[in-house]
Amino acid sequence: MIQVAQILFILSVLVILHEFGHYIAAKIFKVRVEKFYLFMDAGFSLVKKKIGETEWGIGWLPIGGYVKLSGMIDESMDTEQMNSEPQEWEFRAKPAWQRLIIMLGGIIVNILLAWMIYLIMFSTVGQKYVSTELIQENGLAFGDVGKSVGFENGDKIIAVDGKLQPKFNWMVIDVLLSDKIEIDRKGKKIELDLTEEQKGEIISKEGKGFAFAMPKLAKIDSIVPKSNAASAGFKKGDIIKSVNGKNYDNYFSFKEVLDQEKKDTITLDILRDGKTLAVKTIANEKNEIGIIYQPADTTDYMVNNKLSIGEAIPAAAKEAWQLLVYNVKQFKLILSPKTEAYKQVKSPVGIARILPDEWNWEFIWNFTALFSIGLAFINLLPIPGLDGGHALFTIVEMITGKTLSVKAAERVQTFGMIILLTLMALTFGKDIYQLIVDKLF
Structure with a gap:
């Protein structure tokens, strides 16, 4: 139950703030917001109350949320109001640059949220990470799959694509995204190139745990x-x-x-x-x-940099930016059929299962920041139905001066929703099936 409570809390924070980004941008440009919902209210809502011109509510399906703007074809697929002349309070009546800002408002808030969380964390509990230098002082240990692709116990990773990441958890990800790995093996420099198939085998069988600290005792x-x-x-x-x-x-x-x-x-x-x-x-x-x-206990190799607020501001911005870069790199890995990394994509059900079974605020806020950047990246994708899809068409309009017809916008939105709902069904189905199998067997 604690795992469920954690994922619901994290999702609620992220969805509310993401949608608030759209909401506040819409209000700045005087666009009427008809609905603001946490979670989806397909068929019915759990709670709803109209305040002013906006209906505020909580849906029963915890797969996101939405704000419904007047004069916009969105996931509600409400096109009735598009048959009349545009009104000054409608989304479609606003200049393209204002509509673009409204569409990107949620993404901007997600990035700012991650930055704010890291700023607070770095200036209070400190910037904590497992040091690559410390953890491999006596070399690293590897699982069976790690050894089968060319690593040996005692190897030290001295560079990945010419650079050494000081944070071990990110360095392991670097290896899976790499073109060339340089290794110090008993004083001898060795280069290792992993094939896409080898990366896929590591991802499916051992994941980030394929390399770990060598126990001293x-x-x-x-x-x-x-x-x-x-x-x-x-x-x-x-x-x-x-x-x-x-x-x-x-x-x-x-x-x-x-x-x-x-x-x-x-x-x-x-x-x-x-x-x-x-x-x-x-x-x-x-x-x-x-x-x-x-x-080995990784806490033995933990570094904790206590930062002042002045130091934490750029450090938090760098952390958020690097996370966004890693999301881009990992997406390329997921799209590669040879790695089959797409099989490891998890729904909220799968994510909840890997959360700790005790409430830990430090972990929760760090995970929220991580998840927030992931949500920002997903929404940046130019897929119809996502913020990035809407933004793409708006940018095209700004360049060409041409807009999609209502009929075309409706078809594009429908196509996007089919893609998104299919992907959700597959990921939820996979994780629910795995949950049932694990419980029964």
């Missing part, structure tokens, strides 16, 4: 029940210091030492509650003893 996370380790008396939190007296540098060198010491009985020196203990156990034919090791 072999720390026990849990014990396999009825295993040799359970019989030997190992406990969660024990830190393995050596194998048969041989020390190691990191988790993977520990595994190498363990493999070198293949014996029926092995002695592990462990650190428990500040004391060193020697524990004997038996390895099976795969040289396993029944221990699940704790992954």
